[in-house]
Amino acid sequence: MWRPEYLFMLEQAHEEYWFYQKQIQDTEEKIRNQLLKQIATIHQGDISLIADDDKHKKKVKKNQFSTPIGPLLQQVAGVDLCRIPGISEVTALEYMAEVGCDMSKWETPKRFAAWNNVVPNNKITGEKVIRSAFG
Secondary structure (H helix, E strand, C coil): CCCHHHHHHHHHHHHHHHHHHHHHHHHHHHHHHHHHHHHHHHCCCCCCCCCCHHHHCCCCCCCCCCCCCHHHHHHHHCCCHHHCCCCCHHHHHHHHHHHCCCHHHCCCHHHHHHHCCCCEEEEEECCEEEEEEEC
């Protein structure tokens, strides 16, 4: 026999789940629309270069977009950042949001890597590594 209070809690949890799914879907649509606006700005209003989303149907994984945004990111960045091992669409989008696409801020690729904190800080003396740490 089901207790009414448990059924009520289950109903509330079910409604909450679908509320959050709708919030996620709305956020993804907002992100997609913003990327389309940026592409339109880059190409003087022409967004016909964007690949058709139906060709890129994929199984949605946890913490991934339900619609492919890789082609949109590629149009904005000029390169396919998702081809870099370990970089997903979400990671590429977050990175572009933080850094942008203008790499002229850094004088060299080495400075960019150091700014990203992906270069080890090796303390070397007499060809011997004394200490190695990131950051």
